Structure formats: structure tokens, C-alpha cells
Amino acid sequence: MRLSYSALETFKQCPLKFKFQYVERIKTPKSKEALFGTLIHKALKVLHEPGLVVPTEEELLKFFADNWDGSVYQDEQLAVLAFAQGIKILKDYYAKNYPAQFNVVALETSFEAPIKIGDDLHLVTGKIDRIDKTPENLFEVIDYKTTKKMPSQETVDKDLQLSVYHLGMANRWPSIVNEKRPVKVSLYYLKHGEKLSSLRNVENLEATKENIIRDIEQIEQTHKAGKFDPRPNALCDWCEFQRNCPFFRHKFVEEKLFFNDQDIKALINDYANIKKESEERDKKLNEIKNTLVKFMDQQGLESLFGDDGYITRSLIQRFKYDADSLRQILEPLGRWQNILKIDDAKLKKIIKELPRDLRGKIESARKLDKEYKTISLKKKK
Numbered sequence: 080m081r082l083s084y085s086a087l088e089t090f091k092q093c094p095l096k097f098k099f100q101y102v103e104r105i106k107t108p109k110s111k112e113a114l115f116g117t118l119i120h121k122a123l124k125v126l127h128e129p130g131l132v133v134p135t136e137e138e139l140l141k142f143f144a145d146n147w148d149g150s151v152y153q154d155e156q157l158a159v160l161a162f163a164q165g166i167k168i169l170k171d172y173y174a175k176n177y178p179a180q181f182n183v184v185a186l187e188t189s190f191e192a193p194i195k196i197g198d199d200l201h202l203v204t205g206k207i208d209r210i211d212k213t214p215e216n217l218f219e220v221i222d223y224k225t226t227k228k229m230p231s232q233e234t235v236d237k238d239l240q241l242s243v244y245h246l247g248m249a250n251r252w253p254s255i256v257n258e259k260r261p262v263k264v265s266l267y268y269l270k271h272g273e274k275l276s277s278l279r280n281v282e283n284l285e286a287t288k289e290n291i292i293r294d295i296e297q298i299e300q301t302h303k304a305g306k307f308d309p310r311p312n313a314l315c316d317w318c319e320f321q322r323n324c325p326f327f328r329h330k331f332v333e334e335k336l337f338f339n340d341q342d343i344k345a346l347i348n349d350y351a352n353i354k355k356e357s358e359e360r361d362k363k364l365n366e367i368k369n370t371l372v373k374f375m376d377q378q379g380l381e382s383l384f385g386d387d388g389y390i391t392r393s394l395i396q397r398f399k400y401d402a403d404s405l406r407q408i409l410e411p412l413g414r415w416q417n418i419l420k421i422d423d424a425k426l427k428k429i430i431k432e433l434p435r436d437l438r439g440k441i442e443s444a445r446k447l448d449k450e451y452k453t454i455s456l457k458k459k460k
């Protein structure tokens with residue numbers, strides 16, 4: 080199997096989106112956010128392209144302006160704002176990153192990382208925005224981001240995309256492995272002018288491969304079962320395949336729908352309004368409760384009387400047993416196992432650290448316990 084890092088990411092985000100994009104290869108127009116990001120990336124490539132003369136800030140901004148297409152924005156005001164944001168990003172970047180100070184090794188360069196599972200060889204591919212050589216003689220991989228949200232340092236240290244780049248680098252330059260050279264990996268958040276960096280060492284390579292193997296195995300299993308289910312997630316609002324997605328089917332139905340003579344759209348609006356009122360009431364109730372509790376504390380009272388009733392507060396105590404002592408008592412009676420319960424969250428954490436074959440065994444020991452559907456309200460952006 081040959082698949083890009085983006086394909087791996089997409090599968091994890093939503094198997095059905097993966098099917099639309101990488102199996103059926105349905106073509107969709109690029110979103111305005113994607114077009115904006117592509118143009119910024121192109122401008123930064125032009126800026127760092129090795130040459131005798133470094134482009135001036137004016138030349139950089141001109142490149143952006145010449146290639147700008149505001150027609151993808153439905154609203155002219157939004158187009159103006161986005162253009163101004165692009166100009167600001169490039170100006171800030173230029174001020175902080177004068178190209179002559181960097182030793183650029185490669186720009187927008189492709190990589191591939193071989194992954195062996197049994198006798199099968201898979202290739203994970205991708206593109207790296209920029210590779211530099213740092214003054215400390217390290218390779219530095221830089222990925223530009225045009226998103227607003229910046230992750231924590233901990234997330235960057237564990238970021239799989241950066242680890243996959245590291246794997247690609249190790250495949251391209253074996254000295255990284257042979258001489259155990261660390262690689263600096265960085266995410267440059269252009270809207271904030273912040274570069275978040277981390278180091279990857281040779282010792283990290285195996286864990287990255289394990290991670291990818293797990294993902295490829297899941298993709299293969301899904302292929303085999305032909306079950307690419309939709310996985311609604313926070314990025315659905317930006318998904319180009321909403322019109323093809325069963326989860327969003329109702330959104331694109333033009334005619335009015337009824338159930339027992341009730342207009343479904345009107346019911347949804349009622350539901351949203353009542354929910355809002357109920358949330359406001361809950362908030363108010365909490366505020367009153369907090370004030371009364373403070374008053375009780377101040378006055379040393381445990382009950383308060385109104386015209387329609389009275390409020391009391393009582394002490395609730397919850398106890399925890401000491402696990403070792405309990406075990407000593409119950410184990411000889413053969414009852415210890417009866418009270419043990421599997422902690423799903425802890426199990427999930429342990430599974431990640433186990434060898435692949437054990438992970439597989441645990442996976443096959445999993446049984447559907449119960450299933451039910453719930454309703455939740457998602458507000459329009």
C-alpha cells in the first residue's frame with residue numbers, strides 16, 4: 080500500500096471521508112481556507128528559493144497580491160479581511176525571518192518512508208515545506224501552519240506528523256540513523272509568528288513505525304470489511320463531502336419534512352430555543368444556589384425559609400476502600416475477582432504500550448456491551 084500522511088490522518092478523522100477522498104477519488108473544489116494556505120505556502124517558497132538576490136518585502140507582497148483570487152469568498156468583506164490577513168502574515172514573517180539568515184536545504188520536498196508488515200512493504204509519503212541546516216549542524220524540518228489554534232508543547236513533542244517527517248528524513252539520509260543524529264522538527268504558526276520545535280531521536284523511529292503499522296492495519300481491516308463508516312467530528316463543518324455523507328443527508332433536503340403533521344424544521348428550532356432557555360435557567364439556578372450557600376456559611380445556618388418552602392443542606396460523605404486491605408480479606412474467600420471492574424480509560428492507555436500481537440488479542444476480546452442513541456445540539460457557526 081502506498082499512502083500519504085494526509086491519507087492516514089483523514090482515515091483517523093473519518094473513515095468515510097477517507098473512502099471518498101482516497102478510494103473513490105471524488106474531486107471537490109478546494110475550500111477557501113485551503114486555497115489561502117496554498118498561496119501563503121507558495122509565497123514562502125518564493126521567498127526562500129535559493130538565489131543570488133533575496134526578494135524584497137514588496138516583491139513578496141506583490142507575489143501574494145498577483146496570485147490572490149477573492150472570488151472564492153461569497154462575501155466581499157470576508158475577501159478583504161482574508162487578503163489583509165495574508166499581507167499581515169507575510170509582513171510579520173519577513174520581519175522575523177530574513178531569508179539570508181537560513182541555510183535552506185530543500186523546499187516543498189517529497190519523502191517516502193517504507194513500513195514493513197510481515198512480507199508486505201508499504202510506503203508512507205508526504206511533502207515537507209522546508210528543510211534547513213541549523214548552526215548546530217542539525218537538520219530542521221519546518222511545517223508552516225495557517226490555522227489559528229496553537230497546540231501545547233506536549234502535543235508538539237508527540238505530534239505524529241512531525242514523527243513521520245522524521246521517519247522520511249531518516250530514510251532519505253541514512254546518516255541520521257547511522258550517526259544517531261537528532262532531527263529538529265518545527266511547526267511554524269504563521270498567524271501568531273510562533274515556531275514550536277521539538278527534537279526526534281533515532282530511538283523514536285520504532286515507536287513511529289509501530290504507530291503507522293497500527294493505522295495501516297486498521298485501514299486494511301476496514302477495506303476488507305468494506306465498512307467505511309462516517310465518524311462525525313469537529314472538522315465536519317469544513318468537510319468537502321458533506322453532500323455525499325449520510326450523516327448530513329437531511330441538511331441538503333430542499334422540501335419541508337413532516338412527522339405526524341409536525342414540521343420537523345420547526346421542531347428543531349423549538350428544541351434549540353427550549354434548550355437555550357433551560358441552560359439559562361440552570362445557570363441562574365446555580366448562581367442563586369451559590370449565593371445561598373455563601374449566606375449559610377456566613378450565618379452558620381443549615382436551612383433557609385421562604386414563602387413557598389425551605390432549603391436545607393446536608394453533609395454527604397463518600398468513602399473509598401483501601402485496595403490492599405480489601406484484597407487481603409476477599410482473596411482468600413475467592414470473592415476478590417467478583418468486585419474487580421475493568422477501567423476502560425486505563426486499559427486504553429496500557430494498550431498503546433503493548434506489543435502488536437497482544438494488542439490484537441485484546442482487540443478480539445472486545446465485545447459490544449450496550450448501544451443507545453442520544454440527541455445533542457450543535458449550534459450553527
Ligand code: SF4
Nearest residue numbers: 093309311315318324
Ligand atoms: S461530513 Fe464528517 S462524517 Fe461526513 S464524511 Fe465528512 S468528516 Fe466524515
